[in-house]
Amino acid sequence: MSHTVEILSVGTELLLGNIANTDAQMLSQGLSELGLNVFWHTVVGDNLQRAQEAVALAKQRADIIITTGGLGPTCDDLTKNVLAQAFGKKLVFDEDSAQRIRSYFARTKRPMTDNNLQQAMLPEGCTVLVNDWGTAPGCAFEADGVHVIMLPGPPSECRPMFQYRARPYLLSLSEGVIASHTIKLFGIGESSMEAQLRDQMNAMTNPTLAPYAKEGECELRVTAKAADDGEAQALLRPTVAQVKELFGDKVYGVDVPSLEYVVIQGLKEKGLTLGTAESCTGGLIAKRLTDVPGASQVFKGGIVSYTNEIKENVLRVPEHLLDQFGAVSREVAAAMAEGARQLLGCDIALSSTGVAGPGQDDWENEVGTMFVAIATPESTYVRALNLGNRPMRERLRTQTASHAFDLVRRYLSGLDFGN
Amino acid sequence: MSHTVEILSVGTELLLGNIANTDAQMLSQGLSELGLNVFWHTVVGDNLQRAQEAVALAKQRADIIITTGGLGPTCDDLTKNVLAQAFGKKLVFDEDSAQRIRSYFARTKRPMTDNNLQQAMLPEGCTVLVNDWGTAPGCAFEADGVHVIMLPGPPSECRPMFQYRARPYLLSLSEGVIASHTIKLFGIGESSMEAQLRDQMNAMTNPTLAPYAKEGECELRVTAKAADDGEAQALLRPTVAQVKELFGDKVYGVDVPSLEYVVIQGLKEKGLTLGTAESCTGGLIAKRLTDVPGASQVFKGGIVSYTNEIKENVLRVPEHLLDQFGAVSREVAAAMAEGARQLLGCDIALSSTGVAGPGQDDWENEVGTMFVAIATPESTYVRALNLGNRPMRERLRTQTASHAFDLVRRYLSGLDFGN
Numbered sequence: 001m002s003h004t005v006e007i008l009s010v011g012t013e014l015l016l017g018n019i020a021n022t023d024a025q026m027l028s029q030g031l032s033e034l035g036l037n038v039f040w041h042t043v044v045g046d047n048l049q050r051a052q053e054a055v056a057l058a059k060q061r062a063d064i065i066i067t068t069g070g071l072g073p074t075c076d077d078l079t080k081n082v083l084a085q086a087f088g089k090k091l092v093f094d095e096d097s098a099q100r101i102r103s104y105f106a107r108t109k110r111p112m113t114d115n116n117l118q119q120a121m122l123p124e125g126c127t128v129l130v131n132d133w134g135t136a137p138g139c140a141f142e143a144d145g146v147h148v149i150m151l152p153g154p155p156s157e158c159r160p161m162f163q164y165r166a167r168p169y170l171l172s173l174s175e176g177v178i179a180s181h182t183i184k185l186f187g188i189g190e191s192s193m194e195a196q197l198r199d200q201m202n203a204m205t206n207p208t209l210a211p212y213a214k215e216g217e218c219e220l221r222v223t224a225k226a227a228d229d230g231e232a233q234a235l236l237r238p239t240v241a242q243v244k245e246l247f248g249d250k251v252y253g254v255d256v257p258s259l260e261y262v263v264i265q266g267l268k269e270k271g272l273t274l275g276t277a278e279s280c281t282g283g284l285i286a287k288r289l290t291d292v293p294g295a296s297q298v299f300k301g302g303i304v305s306y307t308n309e310i311k312e313n314v315l316r317v318p319e320h321l322l323d324q325f326g327a328v329s330r331e332v333a334a335a336m337a338e339g340a341r342q343l344l345g346c347d348i349a350l351s352s353t354g355v356a357g358p359g360q361d362d363w364e365n366e367v368g369t370m371f372v373a374i375a376t377p378e379s380t381y382v383r384a385l386n387l388g389n390r391p392m393r394e395r396l397r398t399q400t401a402s403h404a405f406d407l408v409r410r411y412l413s414g415l416d417f418g419n
Numbered sequence: 420m421s422h423t424v425e426i427l428s429v430g431t432e433l434l435l436g437n438i439a440n441t442d443a444q445m446l447s448q449g450l451s452e453l454g455l456n457v458f459w460h461t462v463v464g465d466n467l468q469r470a471q472e473a474v475a476l477a478k479q480r481a482d483i484i485i486t487t488g489g490l491g492p493t494c495d496d497l498t499k500n501v502l503a504q505a506f507g508k509k510l511v512f513d514e515d516s517a518q519r520i521r522s523y524f525a526r527t528k529r530p531m532t533d534n535n536l537q538q539a540m541l542p543e544g545c546t547v548l549v550n551d552w553g554t555a556p557g558c559a560f561e562a563d564g565v566h567v568i569m570l571p572g573p574p575s576e577c578r579p580m581f582q583y584r585a586r587p588y589l590l591s592l593s594e595g596v597i598a599s600h601t602i603k604l605f606g607i608g609e610s611s612m613e614a615q616l617r618d619q620m621n622a623m624t625n626p627t628l629a630p631y632a633k634e635g636e637c638e639l640r641v642t643a644k645a646a647d648d649g650e651a652q653a654l655l656r657p658t659v660a661q662v663k664e665l666f667g668d669k670v671y672g673v674d675v676p677s678l679e680y681v682v683i684q685g686l687k688e689k690g691l692t693l694g695t696a697e698s699c700t701g702g703l704i705a706k707r708l709t710d711v712p713g714a715s716q717v718f719k720g721g722i723v724s725y726t727n728e729i730k731e732n733v734l735r736v737p738e739h740l741l742d743q744f745g746a747v748s749r750e751v752a753a754a755m756a757e758g759a760r761q762l763l764g765c766d767i768a769l770s771s772t773g774v775a776g777p778g779q780d781d782w783e784n785e786v787g788t789m790f791v792a793i794a795t796p797e798s799t800y801v802r803a804l805n806l807g808n809r810p811m812r813e814r815l816r817t818q819t820a821s822h823a824f825d826l827v828r829r830y831l832s833g834l835d836f837g838n
């Protein structure tokens with residue numbers, strides 16, 4: 001049978017705009033992957049009457065209600081009380097949950113006030129969803145033909161609680177298993193990717209293929225439903241292979257978190273070290289590399305040379321190149337990468353120089369003119385970018401850094417550097 | 420009279436989790452500042468029946484309905500059709516809007532298909548909200564005692580359309596003007612800030628005081644309503660002064676975008692230059708400084724010394740300090756800052772070293788143990804941080820960078836470095 005889901009979020013902070021409802025997004029993505037249809041998102045504040053009305057409505061129109069927020073002591077456990085009442089359930093004290101709350105406070109060395117134990121009051125007969133990421137346990141029950149799942153509001157709790165607690169519960173409702181793979185691409189626009197796949201995507205039912213775009217990167221999620229994981233994987237395999245073939249070396253990985261992650265892993269595998277020399281990206285390349293846990297095994301360090309003085313004195317970029325071509329040039333990009341490779345004593349060095357805006361530089365280069373270079377034991381290669389001149393400093397810098405990573409992963413995979 | 424608002428977003432992409440509902444957050448913030456009470460967020464997909472049901476419900480419970488999305492040709496202008504029908508209004512062709520749509524396509528050199536002109540069909544008698552940021556015009560009307568405002572969905576259109584089109588319309592509903600100031604704080608926890616202000620905040624009606632927290636920083640927004648701006652500012656002044664007095668040097672600015680912005684501005688005013696030497700933050704300090712347009716006037720550059728080798732060979736940190744105290748130590752933090760100041764030839768240098776996780780370092784320092792140092796012409800100061808051991812690498816690094824900025828702004832303001 002086809003389920004319809006309502007996500008009901010309780011929290012005045014959402015209605016005041018203090019935070020965006022990222023829980024609803026995360027849940028919607030996860031639920032879609034399970035083949036469940038999310039038809040409504042509703043947000044109400046910490047207000048008894050409006051919460052009651054929202055629950056009554058959800059009960060009438062959805063057969064799965066997933067709530068976020070309103071479970072902690074600061075809101076008097078509003079959500080739990082309202083849901084229990086709407087489905088005619090008593091709240092009973094759960095000693096296991098109480099014990100976990102006590103030890104959470106002991107572990108984090110914070111004083112526990114009595115109202116925290118209220119969180120151990122749960123609807124009778126429910127499945128307790130143990131919260132290893134905070135204090136408020138979640139819960140799930142079925143009543144009046146509706147499945148109710150309550151999750152805590154803070155995204156750092158809601159995300160793992162969905163992934164490790166609610167998702168298995170929901171899987172048990174559907175027959176069979178859901179499996180998916182995410183194919184990551186760089187160097188192709190979202191619209192171009194969609195245009196090449198649209199007919200195919202629309203025609204597919206199992207597996208399905210869904211595109212996502214962010215910050216100049218694209219991904220395709222392939223999802224299959226089958227009786228068991230082996231069968232699901234068998235369904236997924238040909239589609240993954242087909243997409244990889246279609247997009248060739250634009251595909252930088254399957255089920256990998258990011259381009260920088262692929263770079264760090266590749267360097268580890270080959271036993272090579274990396275260094276950076278950044279101008280326009282101003283530290284972003286190094287920052288993203290060191291976002292990857294364990295980067296220190298292969299990333300030695302970098303120079304942010306935001307002035308010509310540092311390019312000359314620290315990176316040893318020849319003065320005549322700066323005079324002749326300007327800091328934003330193919331020649332200086334190459335010299336920066338080579339200088340960093342020398343100074344930092346690393347196998348590979350990356351550099352960036354360009355105009356991130358808001359204004360042109362002294363040489364009248366347009367905003368969006370960027371060069372990224374890679375210096376390797378064999379040679380130095382420079383990629384010239386023209387990222388357009390819309391005033392999006394942050395985005396220009398992010399894309400420039402991604403292009404630098406693309407050079408490394410191409411070098412490590414023995415691909416040409418072609419744009 | 421007190422208005423109640425429902426924000427109704429139409430878009431299947433929200434229910435699939437492709438994007439978060441940032442429009443609803445942005446609108447909620449803006450509406451709260453206007454003194455309007457947002458009681459509901461509702462999201463439905465591009466589905467006629469569910470859109471009709473949602474509108475019928477909103478009409479019944481709210482007296483201001485603001486919609487986002489569902490205005491463009493890809494969804495057959497769903498929102499406009501449903502709202503017009505629910506309020507008994509015909510859609511009529513608006514020649515001015517049609518002209519703007521034609522010239523938008525001419526200006527952006529894209530081909531215009533006929534269905535784009537559908538966007539010029541608007542509810543009879545409405546106020547057209549001219550869209551200078553995209554093709555679909557918004558509109559506003561009052562009927563059956565309810566104010567309806569329709570805005571386009573893409574955040575890059577929705578935000579300016581609210582700011583420059585819907586906000587003035589809503590202001591005309593309320594008498595007088597709204598003005599606000601944002602006071603930014605660093606070095607105080609949200610709960611501590613709230614505890615000191617809670618009674619006062621609850622007692623205030625005009626101006627109002629609202630706290631926001633993000634990434635280890637806090638802000639307080641003071642908002643006043645009055646007949647004109649002069650009167651509003653007069654209402655705001657004593658509260659701003661009082662908050663500044665209460666939190667003293669924890670306040671780093673009023674109506675400023677960020678700590679790094681304050682640092683860059685302060686350096687410009689004093690004619691001083693800055694450099695960085697980063698270990699645990701891995702480029703984040705430099706990245707955040709260079710997020711500020713115009714940073715190149717005062718930020719010379721930095722070193723990311725992710726290995727001891729770079730600390731020794733580039734930053735000239737004495738080997739015996741690394742051997743005796745380890746890289747994560749007060750002594751090495753100081754030597755890094757001093758080394759960077761020397762190497763980069765800048766007036767002030769910042770450094771960071773610490774354990775961002777996920778694991779302890781070789782010296783068994785716990786995750787969250789961090790040192791930030793500032794080297795100035797007069798002296799070097801090291802701040803030791805213990806940021807807790809929860810596995811939040813990104814957050815630890817962000818907070819460490821903020822502490823480094825805090826040292827600079829304290830130095831520039833002649834304050835002591837006290838934590």
